[in-house]
Amino acid sequence: MKVDMRVNIAGVTFKNPVITASGCYGFGGDYTDFYPLSRLGGVCLKGTTLEPRQGNPPPRIAETPMGMLNSVGLQNPGGHAFVTEELPRLTGCGTVLIANAAGSSIESYVGLVELLEGTAIDMIELNISCPNVKEGGMAFGATCEGAARVVRAVRGRTTKPLMVKLSPNVTDIVSIAKACEAEGADAISLINTLLGMRIDIKTRRPVLNQVMGGLSGPAVFPVALRMVWQVAGAVSVPVVGLGGIEKWQDAVEMMMAGAAAVQVGTASFYDVYAPVRIIEGMEAYLEREGFGAASQLTGIARK
Numbered sequence: 001m002k003v004d005m006r007v008n009i010a011g012v013t014f015k016n017p018v019i020t021a022s023g024c025y026g027f028g029g030d031y032t033d034f035y036p037l038s039r040l041g042g043v044c045l046k047g048t049t050l051e052p053r054q055g056n057p058p059p060r061i062a063e064t065p066m067g068m069l070n071s072v073g074l075q076n077p078g079g080h081a082f083v084t085e086e087l088p089r090l091t092g093c094g095t096v097l098i099a100n101a102a103g104s105s106i107e108s109y110v111g112l113v114e115l116l117e118g119t120a121i122d123m124i125e126l127n128i129s130c131p132n133v134k135e136g137g138m139a140f141g142a143t144c145e146g147a148a149r150v151v152r153a154v155r156g157r158t159t160k161p162l163m164v165k166l167s168p169n170v171t172d173i174v175s176i177a178k179a180c181e182a183e184g185a186d187a188i189s190l191i192n193t194l195l196g197m198r199i200d201i202k203t204r205r206p207v208l209n210q211v212m213g214g215l216s217g218p219a220v221f222p223v224a225l226r227m228v229w230q231v232a233g234a235v236s237v238p239v240v241g242l243g244g245i246e247k248w249q250d251a252v253e254m255m256m257a258g259a260a261a262v263q264v265g266t267a268s269f270y271d272v273y274a275p276v277r278i279i280e281g282m283e284a285y286l287e288r289e290g291f292g293a294a295s296q297l298t299g300i301a302r303k
């Protein structure tokens with residue numbers, strides 16, 4: 001019998017549990033030469049702010065063992081261009097569309113989600129965790145009070161399902177997840193990148209222009225898995241797990257830790273087909289192991 005790959009998150013049905021991660025997939029168009037977006041469970045679009053942003057000056061990418069550092073800094077065309085130029089290109093693409101909303105103030109978050117109301121966006125991922133701009137939301141995501149303030153303000157202004165994306169650069173991620181849930185988050189996604197840096201020993205200067213950047217890729221997987229396990233064990237809303245997923249086995253592990261779905265980010269930079277391979281590998285595994293539905297994986301790992 002065919003495995004039912006569908007998962008439901010906050011009332012939205014995804015045809016399978018694999019979503020591309022924000023910032024690693026642009027606005028979808030970069031990958032359509034390789035496979036149709038309709039293969040994917042969902043697409044999480046590039047982080048968008050109310051006003052356009054140029055991003056940070058280069059160098060803003062550095063290689064690391066099993067990963068990369070980036071300090072792109074939320075380069076994006078702004079909310080208006082997102083709604084009038086990017087979104088129309090995605091109409092009818094046959095997958096769940098998630099906008100990644102970032103901001104530098106409560107007002108800018110609210111202004112952006114109001115712009116998204118009435119658009120084809122299926123879900124909003126509230127980015128309170130970007131480490132690469134001074135005012136990129138990580139300040140909000142770093143404390144329970146800050147996280148609660150943004151979620152509360154935004155919750156009152158949108159009817160779209162709201163998923164809050166958490167930063168791993170905190171001491172107690174569980175209390176922040178709970179604060180978001182208490183203010184009406186419909187789902188939690190984690191993790192954003194881990195703050196790191198590198199130094200060029202020839203020039204004796206930091207490699208990145210911004211000195212620090214966000215670490216992503218397979219190197220962060222065990223940290224992400226641990227945090228998803230902790231958060232999924234503490235909240236009742238669905239958790240979407242990401243951070244270092246490159247193979248179907250990682251996605252299965254992440255769901256076993258408690259994730260209802262996964263996102264794939266950095267892996268798409270070095271294997272354009274990574275999300276598709278993960279979907280196919282997971283489906284074959286579920287069939288081999290006698291699962292009727294992908295959703296049965298969520299949280300089945302036991303101590």
Ligand SMILES: Cc1cc2nc3c(=O)[nH]c(=O)nc-3n(C[C@H](O)[C@H](O)[C@H](O)COP(=O)(O)O)c2cc1C
Pocket residue numbers: 021022023024046047048070072074100127130165191192193215216217218220242243244245263264265266267
């Ligand atoms: C180049 C780059 C740009 C990113 N831009 C965003 C962004 O705009 N918004 C966001 O929430 N996360 C952004 N992220 C973080 C990813 O969505 C993801 O949380 C993180 O990279 C961990 O997953 P991964 O190891 O699968 O990449 C970005 C990551 C990279 C590498």
